[in-house]
Amino acid sequence: MIKEMELQQLAERVISGEAVSKDEALSLLQIEDTQILELMNAAYKIRHHFYGNKVKLNMIINAKSGLCPENCGYCSQSIVAETPIDKYAWLTKEKIIQGAKEAIYRKAGTYCIVASGRRPTDKEISHVVDAVKEIRETTNLKICCCLGFLNPDHAKALADAGVHRYNHNLNTHRDQYEEICTTHTYDQRIDTVQQVKEAGISPCSGAIFGMGENDEQRVDIAFELRDLDADSIPCNFLVAITGTPLSGKKDLTPINCLKILAMMRFVNPAKEIRISGGREVNLGSLQPLGLYAANSIFVGDYLTTEGQQPLDDWRMIAELGFEIEECAL
Ligand code: SF4
Numbered sequence: 001m002i003k004e005m006e007l008q009q010l011a012e013r014v015i016s017g018e019a020v021s022k023d024e025a026l027s028l029l030q031i032e033d034t035q036i037l038e039l040m041n042a043a044y045k046i047r048h049h050f051y052g053n054k055v056k057l058n059m060i061i062n063a064k065s066g067l068c069p070e071n072c073g074y075c076s077q078s079i080v081a082e083t084p085i086d087k088y089a090w091l092t093k094e095k096i097i098q099g100a101k102e103a104i105y106r107k108a109g110t111y112c113i114v115a116s117g118r119r120p121t122d123k124e125i126s127h128v129v130d131a132v133k134e135i136r137e138t139t140n141l142k143i144c145c146c147l148g149f150l151n152p153d154h155a156k157a158l159a160d161a162g163v164h165r166y167n168h169n170l171n172t173h174r175d176q177y178e179e180i181c182t183t184h185t186y187d188q189r190i191d192t193v194q195q196v197k198e199a200g201i202s203p204c205s206g207a208i209f210g211m212g213e214n215d216e217q218r219v220d221i222a223f224e225l226r227d228l229d230a231d232s233i234p235c236n237f238l239v240a241i242t243g244t245p246l247s248g249k250k251d252l253t254p255i256n257c258l259k260i261l262a263m264m265r266f267v268n269p270a271k272e273i274r275i276s277g278g279r280e281v282n283l284g285s286l287q288p289l290g291l292y293a294a295n296s297i298f299v300g301d302y303l304t305t306e307g308q309q310p311l312d313d314w315r316m317i318a319e320l321g322f323e324i325e326e327c328a329l
Pocket of ligand 1: 068069070071072075076077078079115116117118148
């Protein structure tokens with residue numbers, strides 16, 4: 001059992017710039033459930049050093065939904081899913097711009113334009129570029145895009161338009177990627193994160209936990225993200241949507257989710273760590289505790305699942321004594 005003193009000392013070492021080892025990270029995941037407050041307190045020490053009590057809000061717009069030829073087992077937008085979701089081709093430029101206004105209303109600092117599909121076409125990139133330019137001319141919102149695999153020309157076009165960040169998750173551990181998806185590979189995902197970095201866009205990459213990975217693999221994922229130098233790390237917790245191949249899977253408890261968030265903070269101390277999809281469903285009544293490790297959340301709905309109301313997020317943050325990071329007006 002790790003003693004409270006050792007957790008605090010580990011946090012101090014991390015703050016002073018020392019990296020934790022994989023064994024140390026694993027010991028955080030395997031801590032007794034009764035020590036969860038001690039773990040969150042130590043993670044908070046690191047989180048507070050880098051981010052104080054600020055919470056960054058992000059808002060997603062699903063700019064193109066469903067009809068995706070890939071077979072990611074968790075995704076209701078895949079061709080193999082039988083989930084009755086809204087399916088539509090690209091939203092108009094006006095609707096994407098309207099979403100940016102909603103993001104400002106919700107106090108989000110980053111507006112995330114997401115589209116289903118394997119990779120964007122030239123025409124789709126032009127559509128996004130037009131919308132992004134107009135949003136950037138009229139607001140200070142940061143824009144994140146998540147459009148699938150990118151080639152260098154597409155990455156450059158997005159960078160030139162003012163896209164600040166690009167999301168492409170690793171999703172799961174390399175060794176179990178084929179259990180989750182067979183239409184593309186883990187290495188293709190790494191390649192897109194690298195293309196993004198080379199184009200000068202800030203890389204956002206994370207994972208979906210609760211898809212059958214073990215604790216050692218969770219630690220490997222955190223270290224892979226550290227090696228990739230992802231600036232922003234979304235930690236999603238599987239929502240096993242009815243109609244998807246992973247429907248019914250339930251590996252996580254709320255305390256598991258907290259341990260994962262804390263471990264991610266110890267391994268990637270200075271990065272934006274976001275409690276992402278599945279926050280409400282998986283953390284339940286413990287979700288405010290997640291913010292002692294993470295410093296970022298989505299406000300509003302996810303791609304095909306509902307989030308809690310913005311008012312509830314704002315209240316949760318205020319009641320914790322935390323503050324929303326200043327939003328872009
Ligand atoms: S996660 Fe993305 S690539 Fe995979 S099926 Fe869903 S929309 Fe397609």
